[in-house]
Amino acid sequence: MFAAFFKFSKTVAKSDGRSCALEEDRNEFSSAGTVLALKDSSRKILPDEISSTGKILSHPSRVTLMIKSKKILPIESETSTALSVMRLPDATLYTQKYNGDLETEGETVRQMDNVVQGYTFEEDEIITSALGGLISGLKMKGAIPFKDFSTTFSTAKWFKGFYNAKDGDIYSTSNYTCRGAHSQVAARLADYHHTCKNLAFGLMEAQGAGGGAYLEIPNDHSMVYKEDYDFPSPLTHRETIVKIVWKRLSEKSIMVAYHPLTTHPLVANKDGKTTIRATLHGAMLVTQIDNGTTEANSDFHINFGGNLPRPVINGFIIPNFNRIASHHQSFFAYSLGLEALSEADGKLLGEVFVNQIKQARKRGGWKKRAELGQVGVDEFLYISVAMRKFLHLCLWFRALLHEISLNRVKGAPTVTTALSDLKDHDAINLAKDLSTIVLTSAEAESAIDHWSAQNVALEEFEAEHPWMRPFFVEVAQYNLKTSDFGLKFRVFAGAMLSTIDLVTDVYMTLQFLNTDGRESFGSAPNDYIPYDWRMKYNKTKGRVTDPQLRRRSSIQQVKTLLGGVEER
Numbered sequence: 267m268f269a270a271f272f273k274f275s276k277t278v279a280k281s282d283g284r285s286c287a288l289e290e291d292r293n294e295f296s297s298a299g300t301v302l303a304l305k306d307s308s309r310k311i312l313p314d315e316i317s318s319t320g321k322i323l324s325h326p327s328r329v330t331l332m333i334k335s336k337k338i339l340p341i342e343s344e345t346s347t348a349l350s351v352m353r354l355p356d357a358t359l360y361t362q363k364y365n366g367d368l369e370t371e372g373e374t375v376r377q378m379d380n381v382v383q384g385y386t387f388e389e390d391e392i393i394t395s396a397l398g399g400l401i402s403g404l405k406m407k408g409a410i411p412f413k414d415f416s417t418t419f420s421t422a423k424w425f426k427g428f429y430n431a432k433d434g435d436i437y438s439t440s441n442y443t444c445r446g447a448h449s450q451v452a453a454r455l456a457d458y459h460h461t462c463k464n465l466a467f468g469l470m471e472a473q474g475a476g477g478g479a480y481l482e483i484p485n486d487h488s489m490v491y492k493e494d495y496d497f498p499s500p501l502t503h504r505e506t507i508v509k510i511v512w513k514r515l516s517e518k519s520i521m522v523a524y525h526p527l528t529t530h531p532l533v534a535n536k537d538g539k540t541t542i543r544a545t546l547h548g549a550m551l552v553t554q555i556d557n558g559t560t561e562a563n564s565d566f567h568i569n570f571g572g573n574l575p576r577p578v579i580n581g582f583i584i585p586n587f588n589r590i591a592s593h594h595q596s597f598f599a600y601s602l603g604l605e606a607l608s609e610a611d612g613k614l615l616g617e618v619f620v621n622q623i624k625q626a627r628k629r630g631g632w633k634k635r636a637e638l639g640q641v642g643v644d645e646f647l648y649i650s651v652a653m654r655k656f657l658h659l660c661l662w663f664r665a666l667l668h669e670i671s672l673n674r675v676k677g678a679p680t681v682t683t684a685l686s687d688l689k690d691h692d693a694i695n696l697a698k699d700l701s702t703i704v705l706t707s708a709e710a711e712s713a714i715d716h717w718s719a720q721n722v723a724l725e726e727f728e729a730e731h732p733w734m735r736p737f738f739v740e741v742a743q744y745n746l747k748t749s750d751f752g753l754k755f756r757v758f759a760g761a762m763l764s765t766i767d768l769v770t771d772v773y774m775t776l777q778f779l780n781t782d783g784r785e786s787f788g789s790a791p792n793d794y795i796p797y798d799w800r801m802k803y804n805k806t807k808g809r810v811t812d813p814q815l816r817r818r819s820s821i822q823q824v825k826t827l828l829g830g831v832e833e834r
Contacts, residue, residue, distance in 0.1 A: 396523030403565030612733030616740025669697030
């Protein structure tokens with residue numbers, strides 16, 4: 267799990283009948299990418315177009331979507347929502363892995379909610395030890411906060427931890443919330459070998475049974491997992507073998523424990539060097555706090571068999587602890603249905619949307635910034651259950667987000683069209699209007715208030731969909747920070763004002779010098795400026811010896827100097 271987020275190789279081999287059957291279930295896809303019906307069909311995605319129910323349907327005739335140029339083009343059909351999906355075959359691969367993971371996690375949820383589990387003494391010891399470690403971890407004091415919060419969403423209450431450079435121990439504790447049932451969150455955490463995640467965090471690759479890696483599933487509530495860590499040369503290859511056990515502690519809470527195993531022999535890696543066995547202790551306690559929100563508390567302790575260089579710790583390992591949590595948060599945000607979206611969800615959905623755009627833009631240079639930003643928009647609309655349905659109801663929404671992602675300041679007329687009559691060109695004008703308003707606003711909230719107040723359709727939009735305002739506040743905040751024209755405009759305006767101020771000062775000084783009786787006012791700046799420079803130079807060099815000068819304020823110095831000028 268951790269290695270996948272480090273972009274290191276991960277190999278999984280399945281060694282028992284159940285895991286093989288699980289693999290067969292995941293392969294039950296047709297050539298068109300269709301899948302068998304799932305119990306939770308509202309979350310299933312298929313790589314083609316959106317139906318009236320909000321699900322993406324698959325049609326074998328849509329082979330034209332295999333775009334050789336790798337550009338995203340709209341789908342042409344009578345029922346099309348003009349959604350340009352992710353590049354195929356990437357979209358098909360993503361869809362198959364996503365639905366396969368849902369099959370696996372759906373079975374785990376069924377076990378958690380409906381089946382009484384029998385635990386061995388060893389498994390109960392693992393749960394008890396993990397719970398004690400979690401309680402101790404949550405009480406950590408003086409821990410150094412992690413530095414990389416770039417992918418942490420606002421629903422994360424804290425991430426803290428520290429690295430013991432002497433022994434090589436890395437500790438991490440966190441608290442965050444996810445939108446979903448606690449058994450669904452626990453199943454996602456227990457599904458250590460899930461193969462699919464949001465493209466903004468990268469796509470995990472499940473490889474074959476190479477490298478001596480394996481996975482055992484002894485029963486419904488536990489599994490043994492081996493993970494490889496290919497650190498950059500010259501660091502030695504590492505591996506972890508972890509037993510994962512989940513247990514329901516109460517009606518609303520489930521514990522997922524991670525315990526290292528040392529019983530398996532070490533093997534040489536592909537370079538012929540002996541692999542170092544790392545140890546991972548961990549605990550995740552998920553608790554239902556209301557009907558739609560689950561709180562997750564985590565505590566992890568990992569040692570890679572000695573010290574690691576600081577760049578590896580700070581640049582890869584520590585930041586990826588919160589990326590794991592951020593992935594879980596975004597996964598459940600994307601899984602929300604349109605009817606389930608609340609006003610509070612709008613903020614998280616806006617953060618997820620912005621993150622999707624930022625990560626998409628990292629796949630190319632600045633010349634492709636605009637195009638890749640629109641790719642991120644389409645991925646957001648494609649992955650989110652709520653947005654797939656909303657896009658079917660409001661066909662113009664994609665055009666709105668596409669134009670907003672460009673963040674180009676252009677003149678646009680005020681849109682007076684009602685919400686029900688909006689078209690793509692109206693949405694584009696709304697987006698241009700927002701970019702202009704953001705440029706002239708100091709805060710994102712005031713920009714959205716202004717934007718909504720002058721467009722009738724947006725007032726209707728906000729009234730019907732409470733999540734709209736916090737969603738666009740996050741988008742406006744991102745545009746406010748990243749607008750190239752806005753930054754250049756502010757720098758240019760500041761430079762112009764400074765230049766004008768200098769010119770007017772010179773002009774007034776000349777006016778005083780050329781006016782009888784006012785010459786002293788014109789010469790005052792000429793006398794004060796060298797004096798001020800000398801004072802600053804002396805202070806810099808530490809050579810101010812006059813106690814009176816040290817005690818005087820700059821205002822008193824100016825008054826003294828002007829008094830001498832008046833006497834002359």
